[in-house]
Amino acid sequence: MKFSTFIEVFVAALYNETHLEHRTEFKVGELLDRYNLVLEPQWQKNFFKDYTLTSLVDARRHLGPLREQYVSLSSEGLRWVEEELGDNVAAFLEQHGAFHHTQEVPEPDDGPTIDSSTWTGLPPGFVLSDQKRESLVVMLQDAEVALDSLGAGNSEKAMARAYIVAARTLADAPEPPVDIIWELINRASSLAGIASLFVSIIALFTVAG
Numbered sequence: 361m362k363f364s365t366f367i368e369v370f371v372a373a374l375y376n377e378t379h380l381e382h383r384t385e386f387k388v389g390e391l392l393d394r395y396n397l398v399l400e401p402q403w404q405k406n407f408f409k410d411y412t413l414t415s416l417v418d419a420r421r422h423l424g425p426l427r428e429q430y431v432s433l434s435s436e437g438l439r440w441v442e443e444e445l446g447d448n449v450a451a452f453l454e455q456h457g458a459f460h461h462t463q464e465v466p467e468p469d470d471g472p473t474i475d476s477s478t479w480t481g482l483p484p485g486f487v488l489s490d491q492k493r494e495s496l497v498v499m500l501q502d503a504e505v506a507l508d509s510l511g512a513g514n515s516e517k518a519m520a521r522a523y524i525v526a527a528r529t530l531a532d533a534p535e536p537p538v539d540i541i542w543e544l545i546n547r548a549s550s551l552a553g554i555a556s557l558f559v560s561i562i563a564l565f566t567v568a569g
Contacts, residue, residue, distance in 0.1 A: 371417060386430065417433060526544050
């Protein structure tokens with residue numbers, strides 16, 4: 361495998377793991393181990409210097425070995441995977457010998473895995489409790505603030521902001537219409553370069569009850 365190919369596989373693995381684990385930040389070593397990826401010694405020195413990696417991945421660096429550094433998808437990385445690979449992320453990983461070693465099919469009560477291709481429709485039995493509603497309002501406020509830091513176009517940002525404000529207003533209503541709120545969030549997350557803001561919000565909706 362070429363170094364350039366390794367970087368693409370690593371980013372695809374990070375994307376896949378983000379949706380499987382319902383979190384956005386991982387140690388480099390976690391991804392290497394879970395997907396059986398071998399970071400050759402001659403690549404390690406240039407790993408965080410590679411332009412493709414630095415444009416697709418955000419790194420939270422600290423003193424310590426490379427395997428202990430934290431990485432997360434950038435908005436550009438999210439867009440690259442979804443535009444270049446689409447629904448073929450798993451096939452792309454398998455093609456290069458990268459398999460999620462601990463992936464299991466969840467039981468129905470565990471809630472569905474987050475998958476951007478299936479962000480339509482609420483899970484059976486979902487209830488927007490007071491606690492979830494409070495969390496949702498805070499998440500939407502954070503998403504609106506974070507909009508300006510994304511590389512998305514102005515039109516996408518303006519549309520996403522409108523959806524977020526509408527969803528937040530409805531979430532504050534005495535009897536919030538969950539299906540409409542979900543639809544607004546789903547539409548906002550589908551805009552180019554915006555979906556990274558909604559991973560945690562989507563996760564909130566995947567738990568029934």
